[in-house]
Amino acid sequence: MHLKRSDHEHGPPIVPVTFLLEDPHALTGTEQKEWQLMGGAGESLLELAMDHGINIEHACGGVCACSTCHVYVEQGMDQLTESTEAEDDRVEEAPAIQRNSRLSCQCEIKGTGPIVVRVPAWNRNAIKEVPH
Secondary structure: OOOOOOOOOOOOOOEEEEEEEOOHHHHHOOOOOEEEEEEOOOOEHHHHHHHOOOOOOOOOOOOOOOOOOEEEEEEOHHHEOOOOHHHHHHHOOOOOOOOOEEEOOOOEEOOOOOEEEEEOOOOOOOOOOOOO
């Protein structure tokens, strides 16, 4: 599925965001479990991950119409935009939800970090699209 990018400018990449991958090989093709990236204000966690080769599933293309990009925000929830009612409704459809469950397509960076996100092992991009 094609990723819908946010329609506004992102700030400079100055916000430390760590992605912890429970199944790194399925998401990146590598064995690297921890990815330390720099994001910008207004950038979604899904955009940041995808831009750096972390293939978080996003069946709807990142438009909050499914729950496949479900992640756990382990640190820095206050550094992200608040969830909307639409996101809350979609998160309820995700497996193994917790208090810190969010949809990575809806989490936009608003603070200066740090942010730590865990991508569960069951989140796999089983069919990877190949660019034409």
